[in-house]
Structures are given as C-alpha cells and as structure tokens.
Amino acid sequence: MADKAAARATGARxxxxxxxxxxxxxxxxxxxxxxxxxxxxxxxxxxRAYVTADPLRGEMMLRPDFTVPVVQAxxxxxxxxxxxxxxxxxxxxxxxxxxxxxxxxxxxxxxxDRADPEAADAEVFALFARLLAPLRLRAAMGDIGLLxxxxxxxxxxxxxxxxxxxxxxxxxxxxxxLERYAGLTPVPPARAALLTGAGQPEAPWIGLRDPAEMAxxxxxxxxxxxxxxxxxxxxxxxxxxxxxNAPAPQALAQLRALAxxxxxxxxxxxxxxxxxxxxxxxxxxxxxxxxEASHGxxxxxYYDGFVFSFTAAGPGLPPVASGGRYDALTAVxxxxxxxxxxxxxxxxxxVADLExxx
Amino acid sequence: MTLKLGVPSKGRLxxxxxxxxxxxGLVLRRTGSDREYAAAVEGADGVELVLLSAGEIPRELxxxxxxxxxxxxxxxxxxxxxxxxxxAELTPMGFGHADLILAVPACWADVDTLEDLDAAAAAFRRxxxxxxRIATKYHxxxxxxxxxxxxxxxxxxxxxxxxxxxxxxxxxxxxxxxTSSGETLRANHLKILSDGxxxxxxxxxxxxxxxxxxxxxxxxxxGLCAMMGIDRPVV
Numbered sequence: 032m033a034d035k036a037a038a039r040a041t042g043a044r045x046x047x048x049x050x051x052x053x054x055x056x057x058x059x060x061x062x063x064x065x066x067x068x069x070x071x072x073x074x075x076x077x078x079r080a081y082v083t084a085d086p087l088r089g090e091m092m093l094r095p096d097f098t099v100p101v102v103q104a105x106x107x108x109x110x111x112x113x114x115x116x117x118x119x120x121x122x123x124x125x126x127x128x129x130x131x132x133x134x135x136x137x138x139x140x141x142x143x144d145r146a147d148p149e150a151a152d153a154e155v156f157a158l159f160a161r162l163l164a165p166l167r168l169r170a171a172m173g174d175i176g177l178l179x180x181x182x183x184x185x186x187x188x189x190x191x192x193x194x195x196x197x198x199x200x201x202x203x204x205x206x207x208x209l210e211r212y213a214g215l216t217p218v219p220p221a222r223a224a225l226l227t228g229a230g231q232p233e234a235p236w237i238g239l240r241d242p243a244e245m246a247x248x249x250x251x252x253x254x255x256x257x258x259x260x261x262x263x264x265x266x267x268x269x270x271x272x273x274x275x276n277a278p279a280p281q282a283l284a285q286l287r288a289l290a291x292x293x294x295x296x297x298x299x300x301x302x303x304x305x306x307x308x309x310x311x312x313x314x315x316x317x318x319x320x321x322x323e324a325s326h327g328x329x330x331x332x333y334y335d336g337f338v339f340s341f342t343a344a345g346p347g348l349p350p351v352a353s354g355g356r357y358d359a360l361t362a363v364x365x366x367x368x369x370x371x372x373x374x375x376x377x378x379x380x381x382v383a384d385l386e387x388x389x
Numbered sequence: 390m391t392l393k394l395g396v397p398s399k400g401r402l403x404x405x406x407x408x409x410x411x412x413x414g415l416v417l418r419r420t421g422s423d424r425e426y427a428a429a430v431e432g433a434d435g436v437e438l439v440l441l442s443a444g445e446i447p448r449e450l451x452x453x454x455x456x457x458x459x460x461x462x463x464x465x466x467x468x469x470x471x472x473x474x475x476x477a478e479l480t481p482m483g484f485g486h487a488d489l490i491l492a493v494p495a496c497w498a499d500v501d502t503l504e505d506l507d508a509a510a511a512a513f514r515r516x517x518x519x520x521x522r523i524a525t526k527y528h529x530x531x532x533x534x535x536x537x538x539x540x541x542x543x544x545x546x547x548x549x550x551x552x553x554x555x556x557x558x559x560x561x562x563x564x565x566x567x568t569s570s571g572e573t574l575r576a577n578h579l580k581i582l583s584d585g586x587x588x589x590x591x592x593x594x595x596x597x598x599x600x601x602x603x604x605x606x607x608x609x610x611x612g613l614c615a616m617m618g619i620d621r622p623v624v
Binding site for chain 1: 470471474494495496497498499501502504505507508509511512513516517520529532535536537538539540541542543544545556557559562578580583
C-alpha cells in the first residue's frame, strides 16, 4: 500500500489534470451531518461510515464520500453549468480483513450540465480513461437508467413497477419480486389466508403504524392478487437484458435487438448509442470497454443512469476509479430543484501502488 | 505459561458451564466468598479460570487475553467483525439456547414475511417521513440479515433492554431480540415473522486465534481437547 505522501502526491497530479479540464477545486468538511447521509442511504451507510457525536450538532459522520457535500454546495450557491474537482481523505469502516483500507484519498471530478447529458457522460469517462491509460485497467460501464426504463415499460400494475424500481439496487429482492409477480413462486400461507378473508388477529393495536396503513396494504395485496401475472415472456426479456455483458459495440447491437421487443428501452438505447459515439469521438477505444447491463446494481442506491469503473486485476481490491450519473440524488438534495449530474472518483493510493509496481 | 479459560461469572450460564466441564473431568469452582470472583480448576494442570461477563468474553478472546472462552454464539457474531478470523469454534455445548428473531406487532395482519416487512417499510416511510424503526442490541447480525434479504427503508434503533416494550412505547415499529419461549413477545403483543429467524444461539466453547499459544499453552490445549473429546482447532 502506498504511503500517504505518495497517495497525496498522485492525487495532486490528478487534481491538476481535473483543473486543466475546466474544474473548480472545492473543499468539503470531514465531519458531515449524519442525518442527510442516513436519509439517503439508509442503514447500510451506518455500517460503512464512522459515526460520532457532536455536542451541539448531534450525530456526525466522517465523510464517506464527497458527492453529497459537493451536490449540497452546488445546489446552495452554484452557477450552471459547473465542473468541480476535489482531493481528500474519505473514511469507510471495513467489516472484513483484507486489502481494503478504512481511510484513503479520493480525487474526484463532477459535471453539472443540463445541455447534453451523453456528452457529459463521455467527457468524464474519457478524461478518466486518458489519465488511467498507462495502468492498462479493465474498463466497464453500464446504465441503470436502461434497467429502470425496462421496468417502467412492463405491462403490469404501477404498484408492481414501483416495487421493482425500488429494488433495482438489491438484485436478490428484485428477482424474488419478479418471480412473485410472474406467479412463479407459491403465495405464502399467511398471505393466502389473508386474501381469502382471514379476520383481524385477536391482538390489541399497538405501535405508530396506523390501521389505515394496514388496510391500504391489504387493498394493494388484493389488487395484486386480482391482476394478471407478469407474462413469462416479459420476465425472460428482463433476464436477457440484465445478462447483457459484451464489448460496448456488440452490447449495443444486442440491446438494439432486445429493444425491438421492448420498445420502452428504445430511448435509453439511443442515448447509449449517442454516449458511445461521443466516447469514440473523444478517442476512447470502445472495443476495450465492456458494457455490463447489471453494472452498479450491487452498490448503494445512488446512480440512476450511466455507471462505470476501472479495475485492476487483483482479488478483493476495490476499483481504482468509479463513477456515474446521479440526477435523482440532486433532486433529493435540491428540495425541488435538480440538475443532471455525472462524476467519478479515482483512488490515488491505488494508482500510486500500480505505478510503483510497473 | 498457563492457559486462561474465560467462563461466565454468574447465573445459570455459569452453573451449566461448570456442569459441562465437570462431566468431562474438569472441575471448575468458585473460591472465596460468594461475591469474590476467584476460581479454581481441578483435573488439568496449567489451566487458569477467569470469571467474566458473558458479553465481554468475545472481546477478551479477540484481544488474546484469554485462550479459551465460553459465550453465546450470537454474542461472538455480534461483537466481533469477521469473527471467524479472530476465534475458532471448538464445540457447541448444548445449553443456553436462544433464538435471535425479528418480530412485529401481532395486529399487523398483512405482515408475515420479510417481503411483507419490506413492503410495509416502504409505505411507512412514505406516510411518516422516516424509516421504519427496528429496536435491537444486535446491530451487526440484524443489519447483515436484512441486507442479505434485500429489505430496505428501515433503521435500527438501539435498545439495550426491555426491547419488547419499544413498539407499545412508540419508539420502534418492530424488534429484533433473543427469545427462548416467545412468552415475552406474546405478552407484548408481538409475533415472529415466519422467515424472521436471524440466528439460533447456544453456549459455545471458543479458542482465541490471537492468543499466545507458546510456552506450553498449546500443549495444555492438546490435553484439554483430548479430555473433552473434541478436535484440536487450528489457532
């Protein structure tokens, strides 16, 4: 593992390159209010971030990333379009022994630009690809928005689509729900009894959840039971979409073929085509970039469009760089306002390691 | 160098631990007054008995301050990150059984599975503006379990005691706690989710991977394992 000085020096070099690419350097406090991060990420962040108590400000976290404070600063006072860069340490608890460290530098580059999202995606990826080119990393990309469009296009109840969309980032639950809606798994006995009119249990009502909330859910379960199961064909199409994993140009061809049966993804496939064209125009060799449809699904729910990573060979190591589009996050943090945003981070410590080994 | 054996310092868990070892030829007993935490060992040389709170035994094992310890399998998994790299399980001991379970109000007719809980949590968050609260002191076990099951929109709230009362007191919507008979849950109008079994715990004999096994401690372990009729762990 590179020492801090080497990581910092490498980070400074990356930061200079980000500035040269037009970004303004920003700072973020190391101590961040826990509430906003917890609200966004839920319980997972508590397992991954160091939480501490401030006597006046309450629960605080050692910053687990820069994205949230940078977005907050931009929403509060930024002019558009904007390009930001930053360098600093982030802190992540590690629950397992191994090569992952709890404290490391991130050098980041974020673009807030409404004009041409695919061009902004390509700008970030191409910049990272150029800076990391000497390390000969494995580059991969995906598009969470494509998956979301596919779900939105299903011919089924809006409630089912909403439940599936909520679990895009939790593949296990997503697929369990998909099988449930397709009628492929048996209805649990208690639900079957409830649907056939089992009465209210003989227990006093306790707790904050209101009887009306239960009534609403029972009504939703009844509506779900009355609706036609999701067509087996639709499930097969989704499975085929999630399984796409090929060099980007071939993946695009496969997705075009899938789109002929799934018109809902046609727009997203067109956007992917524009993104790939913009990448090629910036000199990225598309044959060396894999498009993996499920890329980014196992991360925290954050990215909702283009996602990418650059990874070195080596078991258990985190990606050297990763990033993506997070339009929805800006809407949540902007309290009504939003701006299309895309960005990513490089880990200078890993870059210094790989350069030292070369 | 003596091999230090940490056992629970009081109550039924201590008595059952003493009985378990006595049945295998190792007599452990407290010495001095009732209140003094002093102890003696008969039946093997080079073994020192250390009386500790069951909740502290995982930490003492992880630090290598004791070589062997008896505590609940739930406490080891909860208190030690990556527990298998820090301790080795020698044998389950067949007592101290308790289940860590997830329970919700019995009046929730629509919630019987984790899938139901997840759906109820999503609606609860929309209605109330915060995530559904689960009261527990087993944060790591519960979080890992719910992550594995893909449950979202919940938060854990810390409860170190009287956890079953938190729902009625409106400080939580669900609880994750240890139960053996389920009576306390029923008395507090809670029901266990049908797939809500998080961990089946029992008293377990453990060895510290990080303890100093030189200077005869390793040899003492060989002898003890032979007496207990268990496989010698790799520590």
